[in-house]
Amino acid sequence: MKNKKDSLKLPPMWLFNLLTGFRRFLYNLYFRMIPANVAVFEKAQRFWIAKAIGVACELNIADIIDSGTNSIEGIAAKCNTNPESLYRLMRALASDGIFKETDGKVFINTPQSDALKEGKGSMKYMIQHQLSETNLLLLSELPYSIKTGKSAAIKLFGADVFEHLKKNPDKNELYNKAMTNTSDIFSDVFTASYNFSGIKKLIDIGGGEGLLLSKILASYPEMQGILFDLPHVVTTAKNIFNKYGVGDRAEIVAGDIFGKIPAGGDAYIMKNILHIFDDETCVRILKNIKSSMPGHAILLIAETVISEDNKPAFGKLFDLQMLIGTGGGKERTKKEFEKIFNEAGFKLDNVIKTVSPFSIIEATMNDN
Numbered sequence: 001m002k003n004k005k006d007s008l009k010l011p012p013m014w015l016f017n018l019l020t021g022f023r024r025f026l027y028n029l030y031f032r033m034i035p036a037n038v039a040v041f042e043k044a045q046r047f048w049i050a051k052a053i054g055v056a057c058e059l060n061i062a063d064i065i066d067s068g069t070n071s072i073e074g075i076a077a078k079c080n081t082n083p084e085s086l087y088r089l090m091r092a093l094a095s096d097g098i099f100k101e102t103d104g105k106v107f108i109n110t111p112q113s114d115a116l117k118e119g120k121g122s123m124k125y126m127i128q129h130q131l132s133e134t135n136l137l138l139l140s141e142l143p144y145s146i147k148t149g150k151s152a153a154i155k156l157f158g159a160d161v162f163e164h165l166k167k168n169p170d171k172n173e174l175y176n177k178a179m180t181n182t183s184d185i186f187s188d189v190f191t192a193s194y195n196f197s198g199i200k201k202l203i204d205i206g207g208g209e210g211l212l213l214s215k216i217l218a219s220y221p222e223m224q225g226i227l228f229d230l231p232h233v234v235t236t237a238k239n240i241f242n243k244y245g246v247g248d249r250a251e252i253v254a255g256d257i258f259g260k261i262p263a264g265g266d267a268y269i270m271k272n273i274l275h276i277f278d279d280e281t282c283v284r285i286l287k288n289i290k291s292s293m294p295g296h297a298i299l300l301i302a303e304t305v306i307s308e309d310n311k312p313a314f315g316k317l318f319d320l321q322m323l324i325g326t327g328g329g330k331e332r333t334k335k336e337f338e339k340i341f342n343e344a345g346f347k348l349d350n351v352i353k354t355v356s357p358f359s360i361i362e363a364t365m366n367d368n
Contacts, residue, residue, distance in 0.1 A: 010192050016355040024311065049096050052089055053116070054131030056098070057124045061090070062116040065099070065109050072105040120184065125177035130321075134164070134171060138324045145324045152324040161325035162276065166232070176209060176233060179272075180240075183211040186271065186302060189356045191219045194300070196267070199223060203265035205289065206257060206273040210237035213269075214244040225250045226262045257285050261292040268293060271302040272358075275318075278328025279340050286344030290365060301361040305351055306333045314357035337361055 011019075031039040056062065059079040069078055072090065076083040087105055094101045098112045115123050129135065138161065141152030157164040165172040196202065196216060203226045204213040210227045217225045225246070227237050231254040241247040253262050257273070268289055274282045289299065304315030319331040332340075338348045347366035353359050 010189065010355050013353065013355060027312075048092065049098075051131060052093050053098060054127055055089060056093060056113075057116050057128045057131075061099075062109055062113045062124075063118055065107060065113070066117055070106045070108060072107065075107065123181050123185065125174060126179075126181040129174050129178035132171070132174070134161070135321075135325075142320065142324055151327045154327055160276075160327045160329075172232070176236075179208045180211050182272065183208060186354075186356055186358055187212045187215040189354045189358070190302065190360065191216055193352055193354045194360050196220050196223065199266040201226070201265045201267075203228060203262050203268045205229075205261065205268055205270045207237075207269070207271070208233055210234070210240045210250065210252075212271060213250060214240050214246050217246040217249055218244045223249065226253055226265065227251070228253045228255055228257075228262055230254065230256060258288060261289050263292040264294065265292075265297055266294075267298045267300060269300045269302065274301060274340075275303050275322055275331055276326050276329040278330075279336075279343075281328070282340045283343045286340065286346060290345055293365065295365065297365070299346060299363040301337070301363065302358050303361065304331045304357055305337065305353075305359040305361065306331050308333055308335075318357075342366070 031043075034042075059081065061075060061079060064075050064078045069075055072087045073083050075090075076086045079086075090099055090107055091101065093099050093113075094107065097110060098116075099107045100110050101107055109117075115121055116127070118124065137156060138152045141155060144150070144155060145152045151160060153159065153161040153164060159167075165175050190212065197220070199220070200222070201224045202213065202216060204210070205228050207213050207227045207229055213225045213227050217223055227234060227250060234252050234254055237250075237252050238247065241250040255261070261268075270289075274285070277285065286299075293299070304313070304318060306313060306315045306319070315331040322329040322331060334348070334351055337351075341348045341363050345366055346363040348361060348363050350362040351359050352362065
């Protein structure tokens with residue numbers, strides 16, 4: 001039986017879809033009612049909120065408020081900033097529901113600013129990573145990538161952004177923490193959306209610091225797990241395994257997805273790996289995994305699946321991140337996933353939508 005301890009309360013999928021559709025209706029209705037030039041100008045101003053959230057993360061403001069320091073002067077003293085300037089930042093964020101201002105320039109946390117604190121449910125490091133100097137520099141080269149179809153990272157750093165991070169330990173540490181944030185956001189969704197019963201050994205390929213695997217193992221006490229990732233990535237995994245009480249059932253294997261993959265799993269997971277690579281490389285990776293999979297094993301891919309319509313979606317925006325930061329990576333539609341799966345000898349069996357930006361793609365080997 002699954003252990004629900006320390007898991008998020010998630011709405012049922014039907015309610016999530018209903019609320020998402022209603023929000024989209026109201027959003028579109030609002031922008032249809034105002035002049036088009038006002039609408040696009042208003043949308044373009046969202047970058048100020050984005051950067052302001054990033055600064056709040058860098059300054060640890062949500063944690064400072066949580067510790068009991070609420071006045072703008074007190075917060076400014078703790079994070080070594082100018083009180084008047086900090087107030088202008090906080091006022092802007094509070095106007096968007098991130099923090100709340102009360103009388104006397106006193107601020108309290110809201111559910112949204114709680115997500116900027118350390119701990120469970122935090123997106124602090126992911127936001128810092130996305131709004132870092134490196135990423136903003138890449139973003140400034142978006143016109144280059146649009147005009148040429150080439151990676152801005154390769155232009156600026158001579159390598160894709162992941163190779164650049166490897167060569168810069170501080171940036172790489174932030175990236176690893178950012179990936180743990182996304183695992184935290186998705187791990188509860190994954191365990192609630194997919195039934196792992198009957199899977200005795202689970203292999204997480206490119207599983208980072210092991211948070212997703214830890215939570216799945218904690219929910220299924222009879223399951224064994226293997227975390228497989230690069231040597232410099234898995235260094236802190238033991239601490240996370242021990243935190244979730246699964247250290248005796250979780251093995252760490254250091255390696256590369258282009259090399260030898262652990263064999264003997266009943267299921268293999270990859271979260272946000274394929275979107276880094278072009279189609280040809282994805283097929284190569286999938287074939288390599290297949291060579292280590294028993295005939296009964298299943299492959300589970302957790303990524304965004306872009307719908308072929310005009311509806312807004314996280315994947316359509318994050319696809320631009322892949323454009324500037326990778327050498328051919330992209331977010332994919334269901335048809336595009338089917339194509340690379342078929343070429344690698346897999347059959348796409350199911351796409352499971354979740355109450356997150358990510359879907360679970362289930363595939364099995366197709367030897368026909």
